[in-house]
Structure formats: structure tokens, C-alpha cells
Amino acid sequence: MEINVNGEAHEVDVEDDMPLLWVLRDELNLTGTKYGCGIAQCGACTIHMDGLAVRPCQLKASEAKGRQITTIEGLGTPDALNAVQAAWIEHQVAQCGYCQSGQIMSAASFLKFKPNPTDEEIDYAMSANLCRCGTYPRIREAVKTAAAKLRGEV
Amino acid sequence: MKSVIKTCLLSLFIVNSMAAENSIGDKTVLNEPEAGSVSTQQGLDSWSRVYEVASHPRCANCHVGNSPYPMWSGPSFTKTQRHGMNINAGASRMGVEYIMCSTCHTGSNSEADHGAPGVKDAWRLAPVEADWFGKSSVEICQQLRDPKRNGNRTYQEIASHLGHDVILHWAWNPGGEREPAPYSLQEHMDDIMLWGVAGMPCPDDINSNLNDGVSYE
Numbered sequence: 550m551e552i553n554v555n556g557e558a559h560e561v562d563v564e565d566d567m568p569l570l571w572v573l574r575d576e577l578n579l580t581g582t583k584y585g586c587g588i589a590q591c592g593a594c595t596i597h598m599d600g601l602a603v604r605p606c607q608l609k610a611s612e613a614k615g616r617q618i619t620t621i622e623g624l625g626t627p628d629a630l631n632a633v634q635a636a637w638i639e640h641q642v643a644q645c646g647y648c649q650s651g652q653i654m655s656a657a658s659f660l661k662f663k664p665n666p667t668d669e670e671i672d673y674a675m676s677a678n679l680c681r682c683g684t685y686p687r688i689r690e691a692v693k694t695a696a697a698k699l700r701g702e703v
Numbered sequence: 704m705k706s707v708i709k710t711c712l713l714s715l716f717i718v719n720s721m722a723a724e725n726s727i728g729d730k731t732v733l734n735e736p737e738a739g740s741v742s743t744q745q746g747l748d749s750w751s752r753v754y755e756v757a758s759h760p761r762c763a764n765c766h767v768g769n770s771p772y773p774m775w776s777g778p779s780f781t782k783t784q785r786h787g788m789n790i791n792a793g794a795s796r797m798g799v800e801y802i803m804c805s806t807c808h809t810g811s812n813s814e815a816d817h818g819a820p821g822v823k824d825a826w827r828l829a830p831v832e833a834d835w836f837g838k839s840s841v842e843i844c845q846q847l848r849d850p851k852r853n854g855n856r857t858y859q860e861i862a863s864h865l866g867h868d869v870i871l872h873w874a875w876n877p878g879g880e881r882e883p884a885p886y887s888l889q890e891h892m893d894d895i896m897l898w899g900v901a902g903m904p905c906p907d908d909i910n911s912n913l914n915d916g917v918s919y920e
Contacts, residue, residue, distance in 0.1 A: 589807035589819035590788070602802065607809045607819050655802070662799060673801035676789030 552613045554579065555623025561610070569605035569613050570594050573620060581621040581650045585679075592678030595651035595658075596620050602658035621650035624657060633657045636695035644682035652678045656692045664700055666692065731866040731889050733859065736900045743908075746901020749894040753847075754840040756891050761874035761884040765827075768834030771796075778882050779817070797827040814879040824869040830854070844905035858899025862892040 551560050554577060561576045568587075573579045573596070582605065585593030589604040596605050597619040625631030630638070633656045643649045652675065659666070659674040666674070671692045680688065697703045741749075756762060760777030767774060771792045776783040793800035807819040808826030820826075829835075832852040835843050846852045853861060865871055865888065874884040875891075886894070898904070 588813060588815045588817060590817065595806075602806045603809065604807050604819070607807060607811060607813060607821065609811050612810055655806075658806075659802065663801075670801060673789055673791045677802055677807070 550610065550614055552610070552618060553616070554618045555620060556617075563610050565609060565611035567610045569596075569608040569610050569618075572610045572613070573605060573618075579620050579622050583647055583650060585648070585651070590679075591648070591651075592655060593648050593651040595654040595678065597624075597654060597658060600658070600661065602655050619654075621654060624654065631657060632698035633660070633691070633695040636691040636698060639694060640687050640691040642684055642687040642691045644680075644684050648678060648680045652680065652688055656688075656695060660692070660696055660699055663696075665696055668693075731892055733863055733866065734893050734896055735859070736897060738900060741897050741901040743901055743904045746898045746904045747906060749897040749901070750844055750904065750906070751840065752886060752894045753891065753898060754843060755885045756874075757835050757843050757847075758838075758840075759874070759882075759884045761877055761882070762871075763836045766829040766833050766835035768836065769831055770836075771828070773828060774836055779880070792828045796830070797825060812873070812878045816880060818879065820873060820877060820881070822870050822873045826870065841905055841907045844903075845907075848903040848905065858895055858903060862895040862899070865892050865895065 550563070550565070551558055552572065553559070554573065559577055561572055563572055563576060570582065570584060573582050574584065582596055583593040584606065585591035587606050589607045592604070594604055594606045595602050597603070598608070598613065598616050600617070600619070625634045631653075633653050637643065637649065637653055642652075655675060655678050659671075663670055663674070668689060671689050675685075675688055675692065694703065757766070760774075760779075764774045764776060771794070773786040773790060773792060774783065775786055790798070791801050792798045792804060798804045798806070804826040809819070809821045810823045812821045813819050832846065832854070834846065838846075847861065848858075850856070854864075856864065872888055875888045877883050884891075
């Protein structure tokens with residue numbers, strides 16, 4: 550089947566019901582997207598489908614047909630970071646870093662709807678992305694900085 | 704026990720002798736009993752089964768009224784609690800304000816323990832007016848027969864809506880180890896119709912009438 554990932558069409562020879570996460574990591578070698586729990590409880594695998602956050606551990610490969618998939622590799626580049634990625638570096642959010650690609654993808658999706666979120670709104674939006682290192686205070690600050698960047702204030 | 708069996712047999716007889724049958728899909732039909740063919744008591748018996756469904760965790764967990772918080776309750780959980788991960792479905796009822804329900808609840812239904820259930824429809828909370836979680840049989844019954852709180856639906860439209868709305872069908876086929884809602888979708892629709900033809904009686908109607916000294920079947 551053909552799926553579009555990070556703006557490129559890919560022909561992959563997989564079963565329709567293979568989890569999309571397997572397709573990304575094992576077939577396309579896009580390993581920035583992490584496997585955490587496999588049941589949508591941790592958020593480590595978060596990507597975008599048509600611009601909205603989704604958990605590819607819960608999606609069948611066939612559900613990606615005709616959709617625009619974006620992974621952490623496609624959100625920005627080292628030379629042209631997405632505002633959320635830039636804020637993450639600015640605040641040195643990552644500790645072990647395993648959950649961070651999922652955190653960034655969730656934050657990027659959330660900020661499309663909430664350009665100027667409160668702390669409480671950030672907590673609601675980001676609580677489904679677990680961080681075993683407990684970087685939540687830095688995540689919250691980075692989301693606020695990213696929001697300010699996207700509003701053109703910094 | 705005898706009265707339960709009698710009631711079930713009576714219901715079966717009534718359902719099997721429905722006067723009109725309208726197909727509303729390839730799996731369910733809208734069985735319309737003849738007017739006057741269902742007594743108030745039979746309607747109340749049907750209602751008690753409807754309440755078993757409405758109050759079951761597969762249904763009630765997302766019928767949370769004004770609350771934006773889906774609930775986790777039932778045999779899969781050790782205690783009744785708010786949906787984990789601080790989920791807040793917001794005024795949109797589908798999480799647009801924070802994290803959309805569809806982020807995890809996709810078109811695929813997870814069979815894994817505590818995996819995210821999903822259907823080929825937008826996962827969302829029920830409308831605010833359909834406030835069932837923790838509510839009594841009387842409270843839910845009065846909601847469902849009140850056009851202001853049931854989406855301005857007749858009983859036929861309530862039953863028909865059950866047949867058409869894909870997200871509701873999941874309750875009877877939740878997959879994995881999840882306990883399904885009792886009876887079947889078709890039986891539930893039939894009970895709504897029987898209750899409707901009986902005049903949509905609610906359990907407290909009898910008490911009210913008894914208190915008024917009025918004889919009630």
C-alpha cells in the first residue's frame with residue numbers, strides 16, 4: 550500500500566492490520582517515534598495524521614491510506630526547527646529523552662487550537678504524555694515559550 | 704423467578720407479534736407494537752431492562768452530564784474513577800480544547816486490556832442533557848421521555864437513533880475482556896418501543912398515582 554509520510558509517498562508491503570507504528574519504525578526506519586505501552590496509555594508514539602495528534606500504536610496501517618502522516622523527523626529540520634522543537638532545546642526539557650518526540654508532537658498539535666494556553670490548559674493537554682523522568686515543569690514552560698514563538702512574540 | 708420468566712415470555716410474545724416492522728439497517732429493525740397492546744406494567748418491565756443498559760458502564764461512562772470528564776467504572780476497574788491521564792473532553796465533548804478523544808480512540812478497537820476502544824465514528828461524550836452516570840432509574844426515565852432533554856425525539860426516534868448511531872453499537876460488542884452492555888442492541892430497541900407504546904411510564908408514576916389514591920393497573 551502507499552502511505553504519505555513527511556511529505557513523501559512510500560510504497561510499503563505490509564498487512565493492512567499492521568500497527569502504523571511498526572510501519573514507521575520497522576519499514577521506514579523512522580525511529581524517532583517511540584514504542585512505549587502499545588495501548589495508547591503513554592503517548593510516546595504520538596505523531597500527526599492530517600495535522601492532528603494520534604497514537605499510531607492504535608492505528609492500522611490501512612487507516613493511514615490517503616492521509617498525511619507527520620513524524621518528529623518531519624516536524625522540523627535541524628536547520629529549520631519547528632517552534633516547539635526550538636523551545637524544547639531552549640528549556641533543555643529532555644532528560645532521558647525517550648518520551649520527548651511524543652511530547653513535542655502532542656504540544657505542536659495542541660498549539661494549533663490553543664495559541665495562548667494557560668498552565669491548566671497545558672496540563673490537560675499534555676497529561677496523556679507520560680514522562681518517567683518527571684520533566685513536566687520544563688514541558689509546561691517550553692509549551693508556553695513555543696506558543697509565544699508561534700504568536701511571533703519572541 | 705416465575706414472574707421474571709413470565710415477563711420474559713410475555714415480552715417475547717409481544718415482540719414476535721409486533722404489528723409493524725421497519726428495517727433501519729442490515730442488523731436491526733424497528734418493531735412497532737400495536738397501539739394499546741402493551742400494558743403499563745409491561746412497559747415498566749421493559750423500562751427496567753432499558754435502565755440496566757443505560758446504567759451499565761459501557762453506556763454510562765460517557766453519559767456524564769455537565770461534567771467534561773469521562774469515567775472509568777465497571778468490572779475492568781478496581782474502583783470508580785475519572786478517565787485516567789487527566790482527560791477533559793471540554794465543552795466540545797470531544798476534547799478539541801485540550802486533547803481530542805480521537806487521538807487515542809481511533810477507528811480500530813483495541814482488544815488489549817485497558818487498550819483504547821474505538822469505532823468508525825468520532826469518539827465523544829454523550830450530550831450534556833443525557834446525564835446518566837450515577838443517576839437513578841426514575842431520573843433517567845424522566846430524561847428520556849422529556850423532549851427537551853432527549854433531543855426532541857419520540858420513542859420511535861429514540862429507538863431508531865440507537866439503530867443508526869455506530870458509536871452506541873460498540874456497547875454490545877466492546878471486544879477484549881470488556882463486559883458488554885446487557886441484552887442485545889435489538890432487544891434494547893424492542894424494549895424502548897414497548898416502553899413507548901405503553902406510554903413511556905416511569906417507576907415513580909405508580910407511586911405518584913398511589914399517593915393520589917388512583918388505581919393503577
